[in-house]
Amino acid sequence: MEAKVVPQKFIVPIGPQHPALKEPGHFEFTVEGEVITGATVRLGYVHRGIEKSTEDRNWVQNLYLLERICGICSHIHATAYVLGVEALAEVTAPPRAQAIRTLVCELERIHSHMLWLGVAAHEGGFDTLFMYSWRDRETVMDLLEGLSGNRVNYSVNVLGGVKIDVDEKQAASIRKGIDFLKERTTYYMKVVTTDETFLGRTRDVGTMSYDQADALAAVGPTARASGIPRDVRSDAPYAAYPQFPINVITAKGGDLAARFVVRINELFESYRLIHEILDKLPVGELTTRVPRRIPENEVISRVEAPRGELFYYLKSNGSEKPERIKVRTPSICNWATVMNFAVGLKLADMPMILAGIDPCFSCSDRTVVINRTNQSQVWSWEDLRQYGIKYYR
Amino acid sequence: MNLTIPPLIALLFFPGGIFLLGSGLLYEYVDRKLVAQFQNRIGPRWFQPLADILKLLAKEEVTPEGVNPQLFVALPVVALAAALTAALYVPMFGFQATFTFRGDLVVTLYLLSMMTLCIGLAGANSIDRFSIIGATRTLTQLFSYEAPFLLALLGPAIVASTWQIGDINQYAMTHTWLIVTQPIGFIVAVIGLMGKLELPPFDAPEAETEIVSGALTEYSGRGLALFRIGKDVELVIGLTLVVAFYLGGLGNPWVFLLKTLVLLLITAGLQSLFARLRIDQTVGMWWRIGALVALVQLLAVIIGLFIGRIF
Numbered sequence: 001m002e003a004k005v006v007p008q009k010f011i012v013p014i015g016p017q018h019p020a021l022k023e024p025g026h027f028e029f030t031v032e033g034e035v036i037t038g039a040t041v042r043l044g045y046v047h048r049g050i051e052k053s054t055e056d057r058n059w060v061q062n063l064y065l066l067e068r069i070c071g072i073c074s075h076i077h078a079t080a081y082v083l084g085v086e087a088l089a090e091v092t093a094p095p096r097a098q099a100i101r102t103l104v105c106e107l108e109r110i111h112s113h114m115l116w117l118g119v120a121a122h123e124g125g126f127d128t129l130f131m132y133s134w135r136d137r138e139t140v141m142d143l144l145e146g147l148s149g150n151r152v153n154y155s156v157n158v159l160g161g162v163k164i165d166v167d168e169k170q171a172a173s174i175r176k177g178i179d180f181l182k183e184r185t186t187y188y189m190k191v192v193t194t195d196e197t198f199l200g201r202t203r204d205v206g207t208m209s210y211d212q213a214d215a216l217a218a219v220g221p222t223a224r225a226s227g228i229p230r231d232v233r234s235d236a237p238y239a240a241y242p243q244f245p246i247n248v249i250t251a252k253g254g255d256l257a258a259r260f261v262v263r264i265n266e267l268f269e270s271y272r273l274i275h276e277i278l279d280k281l282p283v284g285e286l287t288t289r290v291p292r293r294i295p296e297n298e299v300i301s302r303v304e305a306p307r308g309e310l311f312y313y314l315k316s317n318g319s320e321k322p323e324r325i326k327v328r329t330p331s332i333c334n335w336a337t338v339m340n341f342a343v344g345l346k347l348a349d350m351p352m353i354l355a356g357i358d359p360c361f362s363c364s365d366r367t368v369v370i371n372r373t374n375q376s377q378v379w380s381w382e383d384l385r386q387y388g389i390k391y392y393r
Numbered sequence: 394m395n396l397t398i399p400p401l402i403a404l405l406f407f408p409g410g411i412f413l414l415g416s417g418l419l420y421e422y423v424d425r426k427l428v429a430q431f432q433n434r435i436g437p438r439w440f441q442p443l444a445d446i447l448k449l450l451a452k453e454e455v456t457p458e459g460v461n462p463q464l465f466v467a468l469p470v471v472a473l474a475a476a477l478t479a480a481l482y483v484p485m486f487g488f489q490a491t492f493t494f495r496g497d498l499v500v501t502l503y504l505l506s507m508m509t510l511c512i513g514l515a516g517a518n519s520i521d522r523f524s525i526i527g528a529t530r531t532l533t534q535l536f537s538y539e540a541p542f543l544l545a546l547l548g549p550a551i552v553a554s555t556w557q558i559g560d561i562n563q564y565a566m567t568h569t570w571l572i573v574t575q576p577i578g579f580i581v582a583v584i585g586l587m588g589k590l591e592l593p594p595f596d597a598p599e600a601e602t603e604i605v606s607g608a609l610t611e612y613s614g615r616g617l618a619l620f621r622i623g624k625d626v627e628l629v630i631g632l633t634l635v636v637a638f639y640l641g642g643l644g645n646p647w648v649f650l651l652k653t654l655v656l657l658l659i660t661a662g663l664q665s666l667f668a669r670l671r672i673d674q675t676v677g678m679w680w681r682i683g684a685l686v687a688l689v690q691l692l693a694v695i696i697g698l699f700i701g702r703i704f
Binding site for chain 1: 431432433434522523526529593594596597600601602603604605665666667668669670671672673674
């Protein structure tokens with residue numbers, strides 16, 4: 001890549017190594033004084049070739065690989081995958097397994113949203129909120145560890161069911177932890193909606209209207225903060241969501257403050273749902289049998305990750321290994337909302353706007369050929385190989 | 394307890410020189426520890442600031458491309474020297490100021506601003522983009538807090554009808570605490586001090602999530618160490634000034650220790666309460682509110698004195 005020297009343009013580079021970024025990505029902001037006049041993004045620093053590697057592993061092994069796409073929403077990736085594979089194999093996991101999957105999904109959502117709350121506060125220079133929310137996040141991490149034995153990659157799912165069961169003792173500790181978190185979350189809600197200096201950084205910053213969010217195909221809390229009631233959990237319920245329906249949380253504002261409000265209200269919704277699942281946990285088997293060879297077919301599996309809609313395309317060829325697995329993560333859908341709204345903002349707002357969509361860089365880095373000309377482009381494997389050799393020479 | 398100390402000792406050991414550097418590090422430790430406690434962290438051990446400085450001093454100093462090398466080396470030295478010089482006119486640790494003359498208040502305030510000026514120049518000297526933005530923000534912030542801070546310190550000077558820090562201190566010791574009679578001035582002075590030291594929420598010039606380390610991004614090793622010591626010294630001087638003016642003056646070392654630490658507790662609390670202000674918010678706040686209320690306070694003081702003289 002040759003560096004282009006354009007005079008009279010003051011470009012602030014952020015990344016790939018920068019204190020604001022916890023994962024590598026590269027952004028270039030053209031500024032005039034403090035005001036941004038242009039923004040570009042370059043991703044791909046943590047491309048790991050996971051989609052290609054899935055074709056060399058069998059259906060069971062892929063579960064563990066795909067769970068490691070994201071370090072924060074690991075369970076939801078595994079859930080999307082097992083739901084897809086179960087649809088291909090035409091089996092259904094028992095109700096108790098589905099309920100436990102949903103339970104872990106919601107616990108994971110809590111841990112993800114609390115992590116985000118801290119990161120977003122830190123980007124705005126509010127380190128006290130950062131420290132407090134991460135301290136309280138430990139509660140839900142401990143609950144997940146007590147349930148599955150792991151803090152991050154819980155490995156709860158297996159094809160056709162779940163690996164873990166929830167007994168009364170665990171249910172009691174979850175209820176206790178959730179009640180504690182509920183009390184703390186009420187406090188955070190008060191802070192982000194009443195603290196004047198904090199509101200000064202979030203109110204009317206990066207406001208995205210309903211139409212704009214719709215046009216840019218925003219997903220998850222980012223879209224819901226602009227008033228779009230888009231949530232796979234209620235649009236196309238999966239796992240145990242048909243039995244335990246959720247209320248879709250939306251906000252009107254569309255600015256950063258609304259994204260805080262939406263995510264914190266979603267925390268309350270998750271607390272309610274967890275109590276409900278624990279109260280009405282169906283009894284029965286935890287697993288059902290799934291054949292080694294999956295019949296030839298293709299399927300789309302959609303779930304609601306903490307960041308938005310997660311989309312899996314699975315194609316089987318009748319063997320033990322998948323023919324193709326395509327993952328579309330919510331982060332990649334939301335990048336357009338950042339880059340389109342950067343122009344005109346202050347440089348100081350950018351870290352919070354970037355954090356506002358809760359980006360996950362390693363989720364974003366799939367193979368994408370950006371169509372710079374108007375001709376469509378299809379790259380063969382040999383083309384890609386040659387491109388790789390040339391690029392890294 | 395107004396002792397006089399031989400000038401050479403005063404310059405090199407006490408209250409200037411080594412003792413001042415040591416107390417600067419101590420106050421930095423107390424500040425960091427308090428903020429950590431407020432944020433529910435454990436915080437550093439007592440020797441951590443010293444360890445940081447020693448480590449930095451031992452490290453290689455990289456002179457980046459595109460800077461003026463003489464200026465790059467000289468600026469940290471000038472900044473620290475200005476801060477150390479300012480300490481000579483202030484009743485440090487409750488002892489009488491080493492040197493004093495009519496109008497030393499103005500000189501001290503200018504010497505304290507040298508530090509910020511040097512940081513701004515250090516950033517502008519570099520061709521690094523983070524440094525340049527940091528320098529712009531540093532200097533912008535300087536212009537916003539300087540006038541209200543000066544006005545806030547003028548109030549006590551006018552009441553005591555002297556420009557000598559030592560005399561104002563004497564006045565404060567013998568009269569009602571000025572925080573009672575001039576509360577607005579006290580608030581402006583404390584917040585102005587936080588702006589001067591670029592403490593949160595006024596840390597936009599060195600906002601790490603935006604511009605890495607602001608004007609000092611390119612500094613490493615000795616230069617960075619000197620700037621940091623300079624800031625610590627300025628913290629002690631700033632606290633001393635505000636305490637001497639508003640919190641009933643400084644009679645002896647124990648009073649000094651107690652009152653400055655209480656003030657440090659207040660600033661540490663303020664540091665952990667707020668989100669970082671954008672630079673335009675900082676400027677707006679100072680000129681729309683800070684300067685205005687400081688001016689009102691000053692006018693009230695003058696009118697009060699005038700009426701007092703009539704009756």
